[in-house]
Amino acid sequence: MIHFRDKSYRCTSEIVLGLVSGKWKISILNYLAKGPVRFNELQRLLPEATQRMLTMQLRMLESDGLIIRKVYPVSPPKVEYSLSELGEQLTPMLLMLCEFGTTYIESFPDEVAYTSHKHA
Amino acid sequence: MIHFRDKSYRCTSEIVLGLVSGKWKISILNYLAKGPVRFNELQRLLPEATQRMLTMQLRMLESDGLIIRKVYPVSPPKVEYSLSELGEQLTPMLLMLCEFGTTYIESFPDEVAYTSHKHA
DNA sequence: CGGCATCCCGCCGGATACTG
DNA sequence: CAGTATCCGGCGGGATGCCG
Numbered sequence: 001m002i003h004f005r006d007k008s009y010r011c012t013s014e015i016v017l018g019l020v021s022g023k024w025k026i027s028i029l030n031y032l033a034k035g036p037v038r039f040n041e042l043q044r045l046l047p048e049a050t051q052r053m054l055t056m057q058l059r060m061l062e063s064d065g066l067i068i069r070k071v072y073p074v075s076p077p078k079v080e081y082s083l084s085e086l087g088e089q090l091t092p093m094l095l096m097l098c099e100f101g102t103t104y105i106e107s108f109p110d111e112v113a114y115t116s117h118k119h120a
Numbered sequence: 121m122i123h124f125r126d127k128s129y130r131c132t133s134e135i136v137l138g139l140v141s142g143k144w145k146i147s148i149l150n151y152l153a154k155g156p157v158r159f160n161e162l163q164r165l166l167p168e169a170t171q172r173m174l175t176m177q178l179r180m181l182e183s184d185g186l187i188i189r190k191v192y193p194v195s196p197p198k199v200e201y202s203l204s205e206l207g208e209q210l211t212p213m214l215l216m217l218c219e220f221g222t223t224y225i226e227s228f229p230d231e232v233a234y235t236s237h238k239h240a
Numbered sequence: 241c242g243g244c245a246t247c248c249c250g251c252c253g254g255a256t257a258c259t260g
Numbered sequence: 261c262a263g264t265a266t267c268c269g270g271c272g273g274g275a276t277g278c279c280g
Binding site: 001002003004005010011012013014015016017019020021026027030065086089090092093094096097098099100101102103104105107108111112113114115116 | 121122123124125128130131132133134135136137139140141146147150185206209210212213214216217218219220221222223224225227228231232233234235236
Binding site: 158159160163171172174175191195196197198199 | 264
């Protein structure tokens with residue numbers, strides 16, 4: 001049994017699931033892996049996400065120490081998000097998740113479909 | 121965009137999160153990795169889980185093709201759960217999640233505590 | 241531009257009781 | 261032994277509107 005931040009876990013992997021579980025966290029981390037991104041740009045990249053949700057997910061990633069929020073005191077406001085060192089260490093794991101995911105769905109070929117872009 | 125079983129994903133890793141997210145799934149998979157386990161034994165191993173929850177989590181893992189449910193038509197009833205081939209392919213990934221989890225919490229030494237066994 | 245406040249709803253999971 | 265059935269509360273997430 002592990003106790004971390006007022007919660008109990010039976011395996012440290014459960015903690016990691018909590019870190020990356022959230023409607024937009026994976027996508028955010030994937031984009032940030034390519035370099036710093038502004039809030040506005042994230043909104044463009046994830047048009048289906050509401051401002052509120054995007055903000056919430058970013059705040060969680062930040063308070064979990066995976067990303068860094070940098071505010072530039074200029075007008076108009078500019079906020080840039082980037083991976084922290086811990087966040088960068090996530091990359092190989094996310095890649096592995098992704099690879100297994102691909103292997104997995106390929107086990108069920110007739111249940112999968114792809115769309116190049118979905119703007120709805 | 122990937123469409124799989126009536127849901128949309130932006131990355132295959134999101135599918136994997138769905139597979140293993142659930143209050144008892146990680147623990148169940150970890151136990152099954154050591155060999156087949158009976159329902160009753162799982163209950164002993166996870167005393168905090170209600171029968172209902174244990175059943176639900178097992179049913180999900182089964183319908184996702186990660187575990188196999190084998191019923192022995194004897195009296196009293198005997199049901200044995202084991203990893204499927206797909207489920208066994210999960211092991212290295214779960215190990216990696218676990219390792220990152222350990223690395224992660226070690227970045228915050230003063231927020232962690234351990235308990236050998238928690239029967240509450 | 242990059243938020244926060246408010247209201248709302250569905251679903252995951254808890255508690256308890258019953259059964260082949 | 262290995263489950264269903266029913267009821268119910270909390271929280272993740274959606275929609276909309278306001279602000280420095």
